[in-house]
Amino acid sequence: MNPVNIKNNLKDLLNGQNVHVQLSVPQLVEAATSRGEAVLTREGAVAAETGKYTGRSPKDKYIVDEAISRDKIDWGNVNRPISSEIFENLYAKVIDHLKQKDALYVFKGFAGADHESRLAIQTINEYAWHNLFAHQLFIRPTKEELAAHEAEFTVVYAPTFHADPAVDGTDSETFIIVSMEKKIILIGGTEYAGEMKKSIFSIMNHILPEKGILPMHCSANVGKDGDVTLFFGLSGTGKTTLSADGDRKLIGDDEHGWSDNGVFNIEGGCYAKTINLSRENEPQIYDAIRFGSVLENVVVDPETRIPDYDNGSLTENTRAAYPIQAIDNIVDPSVGGHPKTIVFLTADAFGVLPPISKLSKEQAMYHFLSGYTSKLAGTERGITAPEATFSTCFGSPFLPLHATVYAEMLGEKIDDHNVDVFLVNTGWTGGEYGVGNRMKLSYTRTMVRAAMKGELHNIETEKEAIFGLEIPKEIPGVPTEVLNPRHAWADKEAYDQKAKELSSKFQENFKKFGTVDPAISQLGGPAPLS
Numbered sequence: 001m002n003p004v005n006i007k008n009n010l011k012d013l014l015n016g017q018n019v020h021v022q023l024s025v026p027q028l029v030e031a032a033t034s035r036g037e038a039v040l041t042r043e044g045a046v047a048a049e050t051g052k053y054t055g056r057s058p059k060d061k062y063i064v065d066e067a068i069s070r071d072k073i074d075w076g077n078v079n080r081p082i083s084s085e086i087f088e089n090l091y092a093k094v095i096d097h098l099k100q101k102d103a104l105y106v107f108k109g110f111a112g113a114d115h116e117s118r119l120a121i122q123t124i125n126e127y128a129w130h131n132l133f134a135h136q137l138f139i140r141p142t143k144e145e146l147a148a149h150e151a152e153f154t155v156v157y158a159p160t161f162h163a164d165p166a167v168d169g170t171d172s173e174t175f176i177i178v179s180m181e182k183k184i185i186l187i188g189g190t191e192y193a194g195e196m197k198k199s200i201f202s203i204m205n206h207i208l209p210e211k212g213i214l215p216m217h218c219s220a221n222v223g224k225d226g227d228v229t230l231f232f233g234l235s236g237t238g239k240t241t242l243s244a245d246g247d248r249k250l251i252g253d254d255e256h257g258w259s260d261n262g263v264f265n266i267e268g269g270c271y272a273k274t275i276n277l278s279r280e281n282e283p284q285i286y287d288a289i290r291f292g293s294v295l296e297n298v299v300v301d302p303e304t305r306i307p308d309y310d311n312g313s314l315t316e317n318t319r320a321a322y323p324i325q326a327i328d329n330i331v332d333p334s335v336g337g338h339p340k341t342i343v344f345l346t347a348d349a350f351g352v353l354p355p356i357s358k359l360s361k362e363q364a365m366y367h368f369l370s371g372y373t374s375k376l377a378g379t380e381r382g383i384t385a386p387e388a389t390f391s392t393c394f395g396s397p398f399l400p401l402h403a404t405v406y407a408e409m410l411g412e413k414i415d416d417h418n419v420d421v422f423l424v425n426t427g428w429t430g431g432e433y434g435v436g437n438r439m440k441l442s443y444t445r446t447m448v449r450a451a452m453k454g455e456l457h458n459i460e461t462e463k464e465a466i467f468g469l470e471i472p473k474e475i476p477g478v479p480t481e482v483l484n485p486r487h488a489w490a491d492k493e494a495y496d497q498k499a500k501e502l503s504s505k506f507q508e509n510f511k512k513f514g515t516v517d518p519a520i521s522q523l524g525g526p527a528p529l530s
Helices: 003-014 025-034 084-099 128-137 143-147 194-207 239-243 283-288 361-370 403-417 441-452 492-513 518-524
Strands: 019-021 046-048 061-064 080-082 104-111 119-125 153-158 175-179 184-188 214-217 219-222 228-233 249-252 255-259 262-265 269-273 294-296 319-323 339-346 356-359 372-375 387-390 420-425 461-463 470-472
Touching: 003 019, 003 084, 025 046, 025 128, 046 128, 061 084, 084 153, 084 175, 084 184, 104 128, 104 194, 119 128, 119 194, 128 194, 128 269, 128 294, 128 319, 153 194, 175 194, 184 194, 194 214, 194 255, 214 228, 214 403, 219 239, 228 239, 228 262, 239 339, 239 441, 249 255, 249 262, 269 283, 283 319, 339 361, 339 372, 339 441, 356 361, 356 441, 361 403, 361 420, 361 492, 361 518, 387 492, 420 441, 492 518
Parallel strands: 019 104, 046 294, 061 080, 061 175, 119 153, 153 184, 228 339, 339 420
Antiparallel strands: 104 119, 175 184, 214 255, 219 228, 219 249, 255 262, 269 319, 294 319, 356 420, 356 470, 372 387, 461 470
16 A cells, blocks of 8 residues: 555544544533443543553554664564564554444644644544543644645544454564654554554654754753753653652653754653652642543542552553643743753662762763663562663663764763763662662652752762762761762671672673773673772
8 A cells, every 4th residue: 555545544534523633622512422432520621541452562563664663663662673564554444443433532632842843743543532632641732723734644543443363474463663754653563552652752752862952751841940850760760750849840851852943842741650649748640630630540449430540450550641731830831942951860778879979971971871870679560679671771662773872872962962960879878678668759759950060060970889889978968978889888897788789680680781982881880899
């Protein structure tokens, strides 16, 4: 099926009598509830359940093997190839499936708050609540922008179409297929709305580097003087908590680009975890869940319609989607200048890494490529002791290109804009998990705020022995014995042994990147003291 046929099929679908384009939030709420797709909570949020798929399906994600992108994609377990023939056959079946539906919903909008580099997108949804999700998560156009809108990429989402692996060439009933040539994202067999969000992010990770823009899986905020800070970190490292600072405004909580103009949010909304959510601990998220927000797999009392955020019976991965404007302390539009500070967050359950250390450009590239944190005992079946886990560039599932492309861009931008980079350990001190204690949040906040204010730019440091990290000797408000992790351990030999153990895990993980500049690849330790 050539691009012309793809375009004509799409045009025929969009011209159908069952198509509703750019419905308002109240219209989509009405449609979702009246059609039985979701229920309305006491606060007016739409609550939907996604059935057996309560998270992303990475093993069912494919990129079409096409000449336009074949030599650029980092093929492997994350970026799995699929043939044009399989894609085209499935695409034709999905289009026929959607034509038979009594209603389809279309959202037109953008990815990227920077007008010079934004991507015009549209989603075609079988479910009204999925279209509401897209409306809240992506950037909504003005009337003038909508009138001139021409989608560059289209998400075609048919959750009730299930592939037959024996006939359709997939591994299961579920599929998320990206065609860079046809500019189509085809999703079927799953009701998990997050597939739309992350598929568009993957597209941005493919096309932005060609424009000299670094796509980043991070949060960003800005101070009163216009100073921008980026926060990278995997789940459980404190990214949301630390980037939500009352003295600073939020640019975005999850996905950003860094262009010659500065930093911009890729999205127009937030997709927050809600398990154990409370107003006391996370007031911004709690109060943002109001009329028009989408709750995913949150158990709701059938009579009072009060969400039970402590109930993980459907999944621990409960979520809320809402427009960023539902948060008070934001930058609107979601753009900022060039970062002054970058913070890499890790929750090191081995108790080895310093609570804060200043990184050279090469160390920043190393730890960016590594994307380290720990999984804790009891968090997953079979884990009986802390495990090191690595997610390349803090977002490996969404990187179509080789990781070194993103790391090299980061290094160049750090040089060009003289950015201070810090590695912050929000994990354990004085011993590993089960022996030591979790780093006090008050200490971490003090250290991060000192970094953002530039107070650690020219401070006296001492070099940690294994990774060669530069540890501040003194930070006002933080006990000096906390700053160097070896000093915090009663058993120094035990610390040394555990540090070498973690170092070996870093080095083993780094082998997957192949040939990397030795000035970077050797930074996993052991490093000699100067």
